[in-house]
Amino acid sequence: MRVGVITFPGSLDDRDAQRAVRLAGAKPVALWHGDHDLHGVDALVLPGGFSYGDYLRCGAIAAHSPIMAEVIDAANAGMPVLGICNGFQMLAEAHLLAGGLIRNDHGNFICRDQGLRVENTSTAWTNDFATGAEITIPLKNGEGGFIADADTINRLEGEGQVVFRYLGVNPNGSINDIAGISNERGNVVGLMPHPEHAVEAGFGPDTAAAMRSGVDGLAIFTSAIRALASV
Amino acid sequence: MPTIVVEVMPKAVLLDPQGKAVTGALHRLGNTTVSEVRIGKRFELTVEGEVTDALLAEVQTYADEMFSNSVIEDVVSIEVAQ
Numbered sequence: 001m002r003v004g005v006i007t008f009p010g011s012l013d014d015r016d017a018q019r020a021v022r023l024a025g026a027k028p029v030a031l032w033h034g035d036h037d038l039h040g041v042d043a044l045v046l047p048g049g050f051s052y053g054d055y056l057r058c059g060a061i062a063a064h065s066p067i068m069a070e071v072i073d074a075a076n077a078g079m080p081v082l083g084i085c086n087g088f089q090m091l092a093e094a095h096l097l098a099g100g101l102i103r104n105d106h107g108n109f110i111c112r113d114q115g116l117r118v119e120n121t122s123t124a125w126t127n128d129f130a131t132g133a134e135i136t137i138p139l140k141n142g143e144g145g146f147i148a149d150a151d152t153i154n155r156l157e158g159e160g161q162v163v164f165r166y167l168g169v170n171p172n173g174s175i176n177d178i179a180g181i182s183n184e185r186g187n188v189v190g191l192m193p194h195p196e197h198a199v200e201a202g203f204g205p206d207t208a209a210a211m212r213s214g215v216d217g218l219a220i221f222t223s224a225i226r227a228l229a230s231v
Numbered sequence: 232m233p234t235i236v237v238e239v240m241p242k243a244v245l246l247d248p249q250g251k252a253v254t255g256a257l258h259r260l261g262n263t264t265v266s267e268v269r270i271g272k273r274f275e276l277t278v279e280g281e282v283t284d285a286l287l288a289e290v291q292t293y294a295d296e297m298f299s300n301s302v303i304e305d306v307v308s309i310e311v312a313q
Contacts, residue, residue: 057300064297093300100302102241103248147245148302173246 001026001225004041006071008033008062012049013084013196020196021045024221033065043080043124043224044071046087048140048194058101058143059089068094080124080224081188085141088180088190097181097190098156099148104141105173113205113214114139114193115167116179120160123186128223135216136205139171139193146174146181146192156181164191187227195220233282234312235290239299240271271307274298282311 003021005028007014018028029041033051038044051062062068068090075081075096083091091097104110118126118133129135148156153175156162164180172192180191195217198204204214241247250269257265276290287309294306 056298057303060297060300092302098302100300102245102303105246105248107248107252145246145248 001043001228002029002039002041003027003043003045003221003224004029004031004038005045005047006031006033006067007047008049008051008065008086008090010049010051010053011047011086013194014047014049016194016196017045017047017084020199020217020221023199024218024225026221026225031067033062033067036066036070038067038070038074042228044074044082046071046081046083046090047196048085048087051086051090054086054143057089057093059086059091059093062086062090063093072096075183075188078185078187080227082125082220082224083188083190084194084196085144085192088192089143091188091190096188097183098152098161099146099181101143101192102145102147103143104145104171109140109142110144110171111138111140112169112171113137114169114171114179116164116193117167118163119165120163120182120186122160123163123182123189123223124227125182125189125220125223126163128219128226133219134167135198135219136207136214137193137195137198137217138205141172141192144172144174144192146172146178148175159184163189164193232280233278235276235278235282235287236308236310236312237274237276237290237294237298237306238271238308239274239294239304240307241269241304243269243305245303271304272298275312287311
């Protein structure tokens, strides 16, 4: 199983995402934003960071990168595609996911271990979670406020396309505490928090058991492997 | 050389956190009359040669598809600066 991780100018978490893919049991394949080539990968991750310095809007310029033409075609053909933080912003800017991300309502960059509820465990990136699973993974963003018009929110909520919801604290003013969504088909998922930073004991969030032992993010990556194996 | 000016604003119904922060700063400076500040973007496109209708239509496309995100912003004007 080969999972492509696309590096854009300003990507920060591409190597972390590659590591998460490897720890989940797949082969990470480094892809470059300026190419028109997905190198035959089975799934795609758009990692976090500050593509093109977040000029214009977060993810807006990256959404027009050469490789995004291939990403859009692959997503529409059913390939599992995950956008994390800046990657989520790119998927929204590319209209592969609904809504948009705006500056946090309190105006500050925020960095914390964030509780989430997995609201939909039938997507390509969440099928390895138990129904109603509550997880903790790191969150770090300045423009993570998810918004959409009322009709879109009703559709997302009604169709089960809200995939992750903030628990305890809404860190950025997102409507309905929405932390992540999917497309209708469930193969494209975007979320603001960072599952790739919670995949290996010693490097993740603190848990009741031990410091930095949280690995709740790993199931997001193993889910894609399971989804591909079941095709 | 002529310049095409495109202005983009956050949608009126949306929270504008930048504007809200600046409004708060004005009030802290003692202002009591400004009730709201909203912050948008101004793009100045310097053009080689003449501004044609075809070019303006092209800029409209850029404004709609890249300079703005229709989910959160409106293109409020596209004008040729004199």
